[in-house]
Amino acid sequence: MTVVSISQLSRMAGVSLRTLRHYDEIGLLRPSLRRASGYRYYGKAEVLRLQQILFYKELGLPLAEVHSVLDAPDFDLIIALESHKAALEARQHRTTILLETLGKTLLYLKKKQNTMKSEDLYKGFGRETVEVYEAEAKERWGAEIVEASKNRLITAGKEQWGAVQAEADALNRALANAMTTHDVEDEYVQNLVKQHFEMTENFYTVTPEIYRGLASLYVDDLRFTAYYEKYRMGLAAYLSRAMQVYCDHHFVPAA
Numbered sequence: 001m002t003v004v005s006i007s008q009l010s011r012m013a014g015v016s017l018r019t020l021r022h023y024d025e026i027g028l029l030r031p032s033l034r035r036a037s038g039y040r041y042y043g044k045a046e047v048l049r050l051q052q053i054l055f056y057k058e059l060g061l062p063l064a065e066v067h068s069v070l071d072a073p074d075f076d077l078i079i080a081l082e083s084h085k086a087a088l089e090a091r092q093h094r095t096t097i098l099l100e101t102l103g104k105t106l107l108y109l110k111k112k113q114n115t116m117k118s119e120d121l122y123k124g125f126g127r128e129t130v131e132v133y134e135a136e137a138k139e140r141w142g143a144e145i146v147e148a149s150k151n152r153l154i155t156a157g158k159e160q161w162g163a164v165q166a167e168a169d170a171l172n173r174a175l176a177n178a179m180t181t182h183d184v185e186d187e188y189v190q191n192l193v194k195q196h197f198e199m200t201e202n203f204y205t206v207t208p209e210i211y212r213g214l215a216s217l218y219v220d221d222l223r224f225t226a227y228y229e230k231y232r233m234g235l236a237a238y239l240s241r242a243m244q245v246y247c248d249h250h251f252v253p254a255a
Contacts, residue, residue, distance in 0.1 A: 003033065004047065006040040013050055028067050029053060048077065055084045069233065074180065079234035086219045086237050093220070164202050171195055175239055176232035184242035193246040196239070208251035215243035 010017050023029035024040065029050055031040035042050075049070060056066040069075065175192055182189045200206050200214070218224045218240045228236035 003041045003043050006031070006042070009042050009047065009050065012047075013054065015050070015054070023050075023053070026063070026067070028063065028070075052077070052080060055080075059084070059087055074232070076180065076234070079179065079238075082237055083225075083229065083234040087222060087225060090220055090222050090225065164199065167195075167199055171199065172228065172231045172235070175242075176235050179232060179234065179238050184238065184245050189242050190246055190249070193239075193242045196243070197246065208247055211243060211251075212247050215240045215247070218243075 004012065006017060006020055009015070010020060020029065020040070024031060029042075029046060032043040032046055033041040035041070052070055053066055056069065057063070061069070069080075171192060175189070175196075178186075178189050178192065184190075197206060197211060200211070206214075218228060218236045225236040228239060
């Protein structure tokens with residue numbers, strides 16, 4: 001990849017010259033070469049960095065936070081790209097559902113479809129209430145497991161719940177630190193996943209099917225992904241893979 005001028009980069013990325021100059025002014029994207037005339041030129045590293053900026057903007061991250069992420073000492077481009085891929089695939093899935101919802105609604109309104117369930121009007125839209133989380137969990141794992149989980153949380157004292165939260169935080173930090181030095185199959189990581197498995201049982205009895213489903217949920221649902229990305233970019237995907245390995249090694253497939 002050769003050095004490109006600011007005008008060339010603007011055309012390549014579909015970003016205005018004004019925006020590129022602004023990124024330079026705030027230190028987000030500085031050119032690799034600046035002529036005496038003040039004209040800017042960008043090399044491979046800057047071109048790739050702009051791609052990251054656009055990815056993070058697409059995912060809704062404010063510029064100040066994009067700046068902090070890209071300049072973090074532990075920033076890893078490959079991990080970041082894998083995380084973007086997982087997030088965009090989840091978004092693509094949601095977009096597909098929204099398109100189906102729109103299609104069904106149009107058919108109904110044009111009288112080409114006689115009936116339409118009320119709940120079908122809202123499939124794919126963002127849902128943040130506790131009731132919705134509970135309904136999703138019941139559909140995925142069954143009402144009995146959800147009720148057992150709620151009862152455990154209700155009966156747990158404040159100190160016990162605080163201890164669980166502290167354990168989860170410490171475990172997530174350990175996993176985040178392990179990402180740069182350990183593969184998901186490594187014994188150290190698998191011991192951390194064992195702790196995660198045991199900690200999950202504070203909420204409900206974890207079957208192999210549930211644990212595999214939870215691993216998938218961490219990368220399929222942006223709400224869960226965002227929780228782990230607060231610790232380190234790519235942690236959700238890393239933990240998900242490690243959990244699947246744990247299941248492969250510890251649970252015997254049904255005959």
